[in-house]
Amino acid sequence: MESIIKKSLVILLIAGIFACDVDSNCGSINVDYVTFGTVTLNANLEEAPKNVSFDSIISPQTDSIFRYKDSISISSFRLPLSPVENQTDFFFYYSINNANDTVKYGDTIRFTYEKLNRVDSPECGVDFEFVGMDTAYQTFDSLVIVNDTLKRTINAPNIKLFIF
Numbered sequence: 001m002e003s004i005i006k007k008s009l010v011i012l013l014i015a016g017i018f019a020c021d022v023d024s025n026c027g028s029i030n031v032d033y034v035t036f037g038t039v040t041l042n043a044n045l046e047e048a049p050k051n052v053s054f055d056s057i058i059s060p061q062t063d064s065i066f067r068y069k070d071s072i073s074i075s076s077f078r079l080p081l082s083p084v085e086n087q088t089d090f091f092f093y094y095s096i097n098n099a100n101d102t103v104k105y106g107d108t109i110r111f112t113y114e115k116l117n118r119v120d121s122p123e124c125g126v127d128f129e130f131v132g133m134d135t136a137y138q139t140f141d142s143l144v145i146v147n148d149t150l151k152r153t154i155n156a157p158n159i160k161l162f163i164f
Contacts, residue, residue, distance in 0.1 A: 026121075028120075028124075028127045030127055030128060030129045030130070030151060031130075031151065031152050032080055032081055032130065033078045033079060033150070034078065034111065034150060034158045035077075035078045035157040036157055036158070036161055037049070037075060037076045037157035037160050037161070038050045038074075038075050038076070038161045038163050039075075039161070040162065040164055041164070049075035050096075051073035051075050052073060052074065052094050053095040053097070054074070054077075054092065055094060056093050057092050058093075061088045062080050062082050076157060081113065081130060083115065086112060086113060086115065088110070088111050090108070090111075092106065092109070093105070093106050094106075107139045107140050109137070109139075110137040111135060112134050113131065113133040113134070114130070115129070115131075116129040116131060129149075129150075131150075133145060133148040133150070140162065141162050142162035143160070146158060
């Protein structure tokens with residue numbers, strides 16, 4: 001009888017350990033930022049990456065000013081969206097070098113989107129999902145929304161900015 005009690009206690013102890021194990025897999029695939037790719041059209045009217053020197057990017061809703069070190073030329077980047085509001089404005093100040101002539105520009109984008117709140121488990125807390133992203137206003141030459149739902153698993157930029 002004593003052997004059965006010991007085995008029962010061991011089984012209960014093991015079951016208790018596994019029952020209290022917290023699900024540590026809180027890695028959400030949702031992100032709170034939008035990814036950009038700057039592109040141009042080549043002579044064959046095919047898209048090609050376009051390096052742009054961003055002096056600064058300002059977002060009043062996120063209380064942020066983004067400045068890239070020494071205005072490096074980049075063709076892809078990401079910016080955070082406001083988790084408080086259903087819109088985020090970005091003011092882009094950048095330079096483009098065409099045939100040894102540097103031209104400075106200023107453009108604006110206003111994104112609108114919906115936020116869905118989801119609780120997967122009490123341990124993981126609230127997970128925001130940004131969906132239905134659209135532009136309410138933009139001044140770029142051309143802009144294409146490639147993915148309107150922000151996910152970590154998507155390998156393409158959410159937004160293509162066409163710079164000519």
